Amino acid sequence: MWQPVTLPFKNGSLPRPTLPTPDEIRACTTILWERSSVKVVAVNDEIVVKFGTSLNAWEGQALVYLERYVPSVPAPRLYAMYRDAKQLFLVMQRAPGVPLSSIWRSLTEPEKDDIVTELRKAVDTLRQAKSPWPDFYGGLDGGSVHHYLFWCRKVGGKYLGPFHGEAAFVAGLTGNYRAAIERDGLPDFKARFYETSLLHVLQGHRPTLTHGDIQPKNIVVAEKGRNSRGQRSFDVMLVDWEEAGWYPDFWEYFSATRRSSALPPEAGVFSSPAPRQYYAESPVIEVPPGRSSLR
Known part of the structure; x- marks a missing residue:
């Protein structure tokens, strides 16, 4: 039976690239999307991070559910999800294209x-x-x-x-x-x-x-x-x-x-x-x- 994951979460089922630190994420200048207190940045060709104070964990839970139960659906894989300094971080696979x-x-x-x-x-x-x-x-x-x-x-x-x-x-x-x-x-x-x-x-x-x-x-x-x-x-x-x-x-x-x-x-x-x-x-x-x- 599916149970949502607890935070902090790190995905142990995937080959995981080296993950950036919260400070490295905040300093990233390749901004893909930004609105009020939520930002999406491309750390490199492999990793994209969505983070902010008004972000909610349910998007991360959705990605975990898809990977575990409907893996053939083309969705980004979640590498990690955690909170730091009142901000939630979703560290994800960067979709190519x-x-x-x-x-x-x-x-x-x-x-x-x-x-x-x-x-x-x-x-x-x-x-x-x-x-x-x-x-x-x-x-x-x-x-x-x-x-x-x-x-x-x-x-x-x-x-x-x-x-x-x-x-x-x-x-x-x-x-x-x-x-x-x-x-x-x-x-x-x-x-x-x-x-x-x-x-x-x-x-x-x-x-x-x-x-x-x-x-x-x-x-x-x-x-x-x-x-x-x-x-x-x-x-x-x-x-x-x-x-x-x-x-x-x-x-x-x-x-x-x-x-x-x-x-x-x-x-x-x-x-x-x-x-x-x-x-x-x-x-x-x-x-x-x-x-x-x-x-």
Whole structure:
């Protein structure tokens, strides 16, 4: 049975390169990404580190889970996870290649098809995994649902969950929508509609292992060869597993296709959910911008 690892954690199952010290990491000038109190730096060609004071361990727990139970999913391996001076450090394998977002428009159709085929394999492998906890909807660390729609809109915000049963998951979603509009003093007609309709429409979906944020910037591709016509083929790796967890089986499709930077649906990475699921879920995920936004 899966149990989240304790910190400090060092991965003893992998050939491990020499790991940098916290001070060496902080001094690194090759910054790949930075936001508020979280930074991602490339220490060298082998190691990338995500660290900061507002970083949470659940992304590291997700990487450990994937390595142990779904190793064929292309995800970075976690070398170490620890805290130092109030900062959390995730020391990871550096994914070779470039973000798909940087080259998608320049690819030929056969090259796009090759990448989509690899992505579909990864998603299908995730969907075949079995949850270690019956009827559980939450993070791979056994905790809350790490998605912005489940960030509690009441005082003292935190992520909601975990939930046991799809009905509880949907109730958490609609309840959080109500909390947002009540906080902003807005009419509750949409909240009442969601509360009475979504529980009837969104049911019968098993807990499914979900990345939660599949978009081109989180897909790293590396050329692995060319055929006789000069068309490239690619290795693919999914990064940024912060929102990963056990969600209803339609969630990967919605979370991936409702973002402005998403791959086009016609790319064919995901199987579309039934129309009634699509139209029921979309209004909640696409909360209008403004005071009632859940973002």
